Amino acid sequence: MTMNATKNQKAAETRQRILDASLKLFLETGYEQATMRKIAQLSGLTPGATYYHFKTKEHIIFHFYEKSYQDHLEPARATLNNNKALKTRITGLIKTHLDVARPYHQISKALFRVASTPGHPLSPFSEETRELREENISLLREGVNGSSDRIPSGIKDKLPEILWLFKILIIIYWLFDTTPDQEKTDRLVDRSVDLIVRLLAISNLPGMKSFSERLVGLFEEFKPYQ
Amino acid sequence: MTMNATKNQKAAETRQRILDASLKLFLETGYEQATMRKIAQLSGLTPGATYYHFKTKEHIIFHFYEKSYQDHLEPARATLNNNKALKTRITGLIKTHLDVARPYHQISKALFRVASTPGHPLSPFSEETRELREENISLLREGVNGSSDRIPSGIKDKLPEILWLFKILIIIYWLFDTTPDQEKTDRLVDRSVDLIVRLLAISNLPGMKSFSERLVGLFEEFKPYQ
């Protein structure tokens, strides 16, 4: 216990020093300009030592994605506690994440380039990122299950996963969004979640159920992970 | 005229030699292993000379995307001539493209990594790729306008652009598809176009029109290009 803690202490500290240096350089100069040599230097290390702590440069930036997920949990939970309408809950879950990720907007583009390489370990669909994905889907499930909206039975179970993929698409849009503070994405979230909730409402009508269930079935069969 | 033709002849030939060498190496060894030095050597050039003809390595691979678009035009037009149902027409336009692109499946992933870098000139939403994008949208417009289906008036005009974005998403799915010959993507095209056509049919019902028009309005306001 104490042994292990002591054992790992050095590594954890160095790791944190690298992360601090990286973030500073990323924010000041962007991902490309923040070379591993500069990061190493600012951390008081040689490049080789840096690679002892992080497998690749991309793994450094992936850490900030994980961190943004962790950081959004508190405001996200607060939203869930204060709202019952599905629309507000889902909008809240997504917007709180975008909020905490805002400082990383520029550098996240670099991560996206990695994420969009099919088969890459850091892709959002990969095995390596499974835990984070499933945590996120669980949170969305809380958002769905705790809502006051009436959701068609055949859909409710699968909705969280669909919303997760939807969230990924929103994040992609956000990365491409060049408006100040990415405010256009915020509006898109409002408008598109509104549309999703409307579709769910319509799905409660007897004639429409088959359409929504077809959509859910399509997702279930073709979802790009697992 | 003749002068200009003669003028460009050398460059065009060399360009083609580079493309031939690139394709050979891409297919044999993949994008990463096909280094610019090897491409140059196989073309009988030095790396510097290769860069005289192609701005970056990515521009070489972008050429194959352009070519796949050109190559799919003939079978695509044949499909349009032989089918009137919207579903068949749209499915045909997308599947013919996937068909001709099949040999480039592996190497297209590298292009996608570029395409998914926000702001990159070779992104599908960029100014530099505008011509190709607009050509493709025009073709999809032919597919829509020549169909026998009754399409709600407020939607028909915008449908081609929406279908183009849909096609982009299909291509992304195709890139991630690891099934043999990407046959899963083919099924996805069938199933999802079916769903789109169903939605259009439902949209003709008076109560549903507002929903579809909302969807179209959303796209129009938030489309990620122009």
Place this chain on the structure above:
DNA sequence: ACCCCTTTTTGAACGCGTTTAAAAAATACG
């Protein structure tokens, strides 16, 4: 204090995409 084993760091190198100044080849023109 010593040895042993693991963790961490070093320094040099590799191969990559790309750039560049200068040379060479091709072409245009009087």
Place this chain on the structure above:
DNA sequence: CGTATTTTTTAAACGCGTTCAAAAAGGGGT
């Protein structure tokens, strides 16, 4: 034909992410 201009090629270099064998540092057991 000879000269001026443009197009193409060369050879060398740059900085990058990354790797690796060897050295150093750290820590436990005797």
